[in-house]
Amino acid sequence: MKKTFLPLRFLCVLCASAVKISLVLLVTTTAIAQVSYDRIRNAETEPHNWLTYSGNYQSHRYSPLSQINTTNVAQLKPAWVYQMRDPGKVEATPLVVDGVIYLSEKPHVVTALDGYTGRPLWTYRRTTPSDARGCCGIPNRGLAVLGEMLYLTTFDSHVIALDIHTGKLRWDVVAADYKLGYTMTAAPLAIKDKIIVGVGGGEYGIRGFLDAYDAKTGQRLWRFWTVPAPGEAGNETWSGESWKTGGAPTWVTGSYDPELNLIYWPTGNPAPDWNGDARLGDNLFSDCLLALDADTGKLRWHFQFTPHDVWDWDANQVPVLFDAVVNGKSRKLIAQANRNAFYYLLDRVTGEFLRGAPYIKQTWASGLDAKGRPIKLPNIEPSAEGTLVYPGLGGATNWYSPSYSPQTGLFYVLARENHPQYFFKTDAVYHPGDLFEGGGGRDLPGVEPYGVVKALDALTGKQRWELRLFSPAMTGLMATAGGLVFGGSSEGYFYALDARTGKVLWKFMAGYQIVNNPVSYSIRGKQYVATIAGQGLFVFTR
Amino acid sequence: MIERFKRLLLCCAFALTAFGNAAQPDGKQLYQTHCAACHGQTGEGGSGPTLATLRLVRATNEASLIKIIKEGIAGTEMPSSRLDVAQVKLLAEFVQELGRLPVEKPVGDAVRGARLYAGRGGCVACHAINGEGSAYGPDLSDIGLRRGAKHLLTSLIDPEADVPKSFLQFRPGTAITDNFLQVRLLTRAGARINGVRVNEDSFTIHVRDASGRLHSFFKSELRELHKDWGKTSMPSYRKLTQTELDDLVAYLLTLRGDK
Numbered sequence A: 001m002k003k004t005f006l007p008l009r010f011l012c013v014l015c016a017s018a019v020k021i022s023l024v025l026l027v028t029t030t031a032i033a034q035v036s037y038d039r040i041r042n043a044e045t046e047p048h049n050w051l052t053y054s055g056n057y058q059s060h061r062y063s064p065l066s067q068i069n070t071t072n073v074a075q076l077k078p079a080w081v082y083q084m085r086d087p088g089k090v091e092a093t094p095l096v097v098d099g100v101i102y103l104s105e106k107p108h109v110v111t112a113l114d115g116y117t118g119r120p121l122w123t124y125r126r127t128t129p130s131d132a133r134g135c136c137g138i139p140n141r142g143l144a145v146l147g148e149m150l151y152l153t154t155f156d157s158h159v160i161a162l163d164i165h166t167g168k169l170r171w172d173v174v175a176a177d178y179k180l181g182y183t184m185t186a187a188p189l190a191i192k193d194k195i196i197v198g199v200g201g202g203e204y205g206i207r208g209f210l211d212a213y214d215a216k217t218g219q220r221l222w223r224f225w226t227v228p229a230p231g232e233a234g235n236e237t238w239s240g241e242s243w244k245t246g247g248a249p250t251w252v253t254g255s256y257d258p259e260l261n262l263i264y265w266p267t268g269n270p271a272p273d274w275n276g277d278a279r280l281g282d283n284l285f286s287d288c289l290l291a292l293d294a295d296t297g298k299l300r301w302h303f304q305f306t307p308h309d310v311w312d313w314d315a316n317q318v319p320v321l322f323d324a325v326v327n328g329k330s331r332k333l334i335a336q337a338n339r340n341a342f343y344y345l346l347d348r349v350t351g352e353f354l355r356g357a358p359y360i361k362q363t364w365a366s367g368l369d370a371k372g373r374p375i376k377l378p379n380i381e382p383s384a385e386g387t388l389v390y391p392g393l394g395g396a397t398n399w400y401s402p403s404y405s406p407q408t409g410l411f412y413v414l415a416r417e418n419h420p421q422y423f424f425k426t427d428a429v430y431h432p433g434d435l436f437e438g439g440g441g442r443d444l445p446g447v448e449p450y451g452v453v454k455a456l457d458a459l460t461g462k463q464r465w466e467l468r469l470f471s472p473a474m475t476g477l478m479a480t481a482g483g484l485v486f487g488g489s490s491e492g493y494f495y496a497l498d499a500r501t502g503k504v505l506w507k508f509m510a511g512y513q514i515v516n517n518p519v520s521y522s523i524r525g526k527q528y529v530a531t532i533a534g535q536g537l538f539v540f541t542r
Numbered sequence B: 001m002i003e004r005f006k007r008l009l010l011c012c013a014f015a016l017t018a019f020g021n022a023a024q025p026d027g028k029q030l031y032q033t034h035c036a037a038c039h040g041q042t043g044e045g046g047s048g049p050t051l052a053t054l055r056l057v058r059a060t061n062e063a064s065l066i067k068i069i070k071e072g073i074a075g076t077e078m079p080s081s082r083l084d085v086a087q088v089k090l091l092a093e094f095v096q097e098l099g100r101l102p103v104e105k106p107v108g109d110a111v112r113g114a115r116l117y118a119g120r121g122g123c124v125a126c127h128a129i130n131g132e133g134s135a136y137g138p139d140l141s142d143i144g145l146r147r148g149a150k151h152l153l154t155s156l157i158d159p160e161a162d163v164p165k166s167f168l169q170f171r172p173g174t175a176i177t178d179n180f181l182q183v184r185l186l187t188r189a190g191a192r193i194n195g196v197r198v199n200e201d202s203f204t205i206h207v208r209d210a211s212g213r214l215h216s217f218f219k220s221e222l223r224e225l226h227k228d229w230g231k232t233s234m235p236s237y238r239k240l241t242q243t244e245l246d247d248l249v250a251y252l253l254t255l256r257g258d259k
Helices: A003-029 A037-041 B002-022 B025-034 B062-071 B086-100 B110-118 B149-158 B242-254
Strands: A079-085 A096-097 A100-104 A109-114 A120-125 A144-146 A150-152 A158-164 A169-174 A189-193 A194-198 A209-214 A222-224 A255-257 A262-266 A288-293 A299-304 A320-326 A329-337 A344-346 A353-358 A365-368 A375-376 A387-389 A403-405 A412-416 A423-424 A439-442 A452-455 A463-466 A478-480 A483-489 A492-496 A504-509 A521-523 A526-533 A537-541 B182-187 B192-200 B204-208 B216-217 B220-229
Touching: A037 A144, A037 A189, A150 A194, A150 A262, A158 A194, A194 A262, A194 B086, A209 A478, A255 A320, A329 A412, A353 A365, A403 A478, A452 A483, A478 A521, A492 A526, B025 B086, B062 B086, B110 B242, B149 B242, B182 B204, B182 B216, B192 B216
Parallel strands: none
Antiparallel strands: A079 A537, A096 A100, A100 A109, A109 A120, A144 A150, A150 A158, A158 A169, A189 A194, A194 A209, A209 A222, A255 A262, A262 A288, A288 A299, A320 A329, A329 A344, A344 A353, A365 A375, A387 A423, A403 A412, A412 A452, A423 A439, A452 A463, A478 A483, A483 A492, A492 A504, A521 A526, A526 A537, B182 B192, B182 B220, B192 B204, B204 B216
């Protein structure tokens, strides 16, 4: 019996392997197709892929796939897990192109994985200089794809291009001197023939900028300085020479409107963070949303959320584009749930402020004026003894992505509640490449902050529902056409919520913290949902 | 122990004069702003460990002290700081100077205190020392390093005067701060369970009851979950005489993680 059974079984295994090999070949074969600008622009027409950081240029982080939906999500099971070899917090959003997942694991490892089986196809490795420093670990948040190349920024502030088929280096250019505190952690944004990249270093007194590079050659095509020099508009908002070390980094990927040809990119805190004495004024263009011409990098308009910020409330949150009727008029809109605790709705053609309201508890402003400028309360600035303010420096939310569902008209954001802090001010002396912060924040004993998934009416910012998590979390959300919102927790839970009610429909304990944004894709007609927990890329399907 | 205490006193006597001259005003100011609320104005301890000691259990040298000041201690009330390098160094130097201050000699008798602890005090029903006792309450194996005399005396007389607090519920690598939160549960099956929270996340909770039994639930299995912030099941020892209280405190101060 055994003698006849074994060869049969062996044959079966061979057949199964052949099927798998052919599937892998199919996957890799189809990956040869170029990812053109038009494909990214029309990302919603190929929902089996995830072609850009936020899913589409509008940054909806919304999957039009509906095979996994409210009626069957309870059946979701792991399909496979890929374990990364290098330790550390993984904040990356994977890209998915025709069955292949492209993942930036840690600086600077890029791996191409077969999305069907989880097997790696190639890996690119690059070393990081040991003296490269940043405020908050060494994260990398993802890649861009265009043509037959992948684009990665590095912690030592290089922009590099890799061959999509092999992972071989195609070009490598230096964007900034990392020894001055510049870091690059954001996923680039591919637009037309350009690669747009932002920079970090707001805690090191950098002078922030946003760059565009030629996708084929790596030649820099334009640079927009987020802190204007003397003679440039906005420089008058910096006292003395403070503009030279003004910060305003651009470390989260922005959005794009192809019709208006405008890039919408948020900026971060002015430097030094908590001591504004030497940088009197509004400190443009820190804590702003910038609208830049994609071809030239010229500023079309700006909106500043927190003028003269002394709390480290970077505006580096993903701005979300959608169109709707406001006050009887059809408008092109842009919305952001800001770290400063307010939700903002602007006209994205002109930058006109339309509405704004707090979405978590805040104690620093009595409200926003008609132009959206915060009306600051007295005695809220950091002090030597500490000044208690809601929210703390972690803010209401942060870099992790919100999601917008065209199906529900809701804006989903993972927020942090009950996290006031004492803000301290100390002297700040600039030394190139060193921390330049001028203070800090301290928690209150006995006060336990918590995470909360909030569904806001995208037009009004009014809360529709919330799901309270036990712990503060740093996880992005993804809505789907299946009526679901996927998210994670610091504790390691990956969960699916009813997009209309917030009810938990499914959860999975993945064993370690989830600090990245989920994505969804399909292969051979089957939908998958992916997240990273600890060092594992977990892929689920029904 | 007595010999070591003598050496400590000698060092402190020597250091007292030096401290008066060498204290860094900036370090002192930083200490009072950031540290004194928990560690006491002169490092005598409070809800945070005594720093007026030659041996800091977690910071055995300046480098480890600096690391703790910068990064905090996960799972405890000790937060991280964003002080700059020079400020951290000033603070570390000041804390090290505190270690050279004289420590007030306990007035009680530690030997009598040990008898009281093991016998009539009934402490072993809830606390453990070097693995002996119960895990229901805080482990006391090194309580003499972690708390000062004044705080211990207050805890014996009025246990709810300063119960352990926490900052964040979750830090990577630890499940929850060790704050012995009292909870009361009613399961959907109708069982009532009172105890201390051992662990909690968004969807589950672990509770240890007074018998030491650990209970695990998905929160969806519970009908009621009450958290009694600021409460403790530690009884007041107000009924003891002042001498007995002093003896107990003297004994607890000898517990310094030595086996």
